[in-house]
Amino acid sequence: MTANDIDTWRSLPAAQQPEWPDSEALRNALADLASYPPLVFAGECDQLRGRLASVARGEAFLLQGGDCAETFVGNTADAIKNKLKTLLQMAVVLTYAASVPVVKVGRMAGQYSKPRSSGIETRDGVTLPTYRGDAVNDLAFTPEARTPDPERLKRMYHSSSATLNLVRAFTTGGYADLRQVHAWNQDFVALSPSGERYERLAAEIDGALRFMHACGVDPEEFRTVEFFASHEALILDYEAALTRVDSRTGDLYDVSGHMVWIGERTRQLDGAHVEFASRIRNPIGVKLGPTTTPEDALALIEKLDPNREAGRLTFIIRMGAGKVRDALPTLVEKVTASGAQVAWVCDPMHGNTFEASSGHKTRRFDDVLDEVKGFFEVHRALGTHPGGIHVELTGDDVTECVGGGDEIFVDDLHQRYETACDPRLNRSQSLDLAFLVAEMYRGH
Ligand SMILES: O=C[C@H](O)[C@H](O)COP(=O)(O)O
Ligand SMILES: C=C(OP(=O)(O)O)C(=O)O
Secondary structure, three states: OOHHHHHHHHHOOOOOOOOOOOHHHHHHHHHHHHHOOOOOOHHHHHHHHHHHHHHHOOOOEEEEEEOOOOOOOOOOHHHHHHHHHHHHHHHHHHHHHHOOOEEEEEEOOOOOOOOOOOOEEEEOOEEEEOOOOOOOOOOOOOHHHHOOOOHHHHHHHHHHHHHHHHHHHHHHOOOOOHHHHHHHHHHHHHHOOOHHHHHHHHHHHHHHHHHHHHOOOOOHHHOOOOEEEEEEOOOHHHHHHOEEEOOOOOOEEEOOOOEEEEOHHHOOOOOHHHHHHHHOOOOEEEEEOOOOOHHHHHHHHHHHOOOOOOOOEEEEEOOOOOOHHHHHHHHHHHHHHOOOOOEEEEOOOOOOEEEOOOOOEEEEHHHHHHHHHHHHHHHHHHOOOOOEEEEEEOOOOOOOOEEOOOOEOHHHOOOOOOOOOOOOEOHHHHHHHHHHHHHHHHHO
């Protein structure tokens, strides 16, 4: 392979691409990006593919989560730390309940671009380009802010690099010690009204840790954590500029993140995103909404995973709580019958968005939970593996989704509604979800 082999997508229709007003500025930014060092190493992508192969075989569970849209100003040490802490806490609970390794993947260090329902937004009679993520333009509603600026792609690279650097430091430098993470969970259980319900599970985990300590078990795995980065491969110019030939194998890897996914709005079989993803060796996710037919899923497998390699392809199901029980079984049945070994993961966020009476885009915690329940029920009935969850969350105490143990009401949404795009579970709702999914997993 040569770096040019990645360019086959360029002759195909690419949905959801920004209209950059200055093509020379774009060319310059992309040339700079192409000269920058990789953000991840191809060997790490292989490692993640191996972990996801375990998920596809039913021997591991995927926890994938983070912001809907990362922002440059929101990319602070505290925000990164809180997100990571929340994911690690969720992972401990899930690991104990599922008794299988939990593969931890952040929607982090690259989640800076957004597909939108409309290319324009109108407020008080003024119409401007829609916000497409910090990689493209700014959220402020002014003509300057909303004009796509390719220099932002370079900022995306540098922000992703800073995030990865800190995440690597936290996960290997002692912050992620299992006993520490468990102690945070004990605090959640002891100090939050919603946490009390999980006392028993937390006590069991505590007992298991004490037992291992008494036996003198203290493996390296307790002190460090394997953590991967993922984002939607949306802006293909950016992803292509960061695609490199792996010197070990000659294969192409998109070194902007370990795993990339194709969104519900860009998964056209004859479109540029699927073509791009078919050329790289990274593990690939594809979001599948309620209109996906089994034929679509099988054709995606044929194009993206022609060798039927477990770990290569993850189907991220986002049907909505009201549809998952009806729409998912046929997909799982037909894909399983085809012999493909995909990982099945539930995104219980994107099919459950609605506009509250206050005007905020929100999601009900109960719908999120119900979609995960439906996902587990379908897999239980078919004898297949509910391989994981993909969640939009933050480690901060925002008020963006309604419900949860420490209930947030529609009237509370305005208090800390901070997302740049879609509503995220806050810290306590995320932990709530982890404990409830853990209970489901045990039932499974
Ligand atoms: O995160 C997903 C999409 O980018 C988001 O739901 C699109 O939102 P919109 O319908 O407001 O454009
Ligand atoms: C846009 C997203 O989801 P979907 O493609 O499933 O709508 C997302 O996960 O940010």
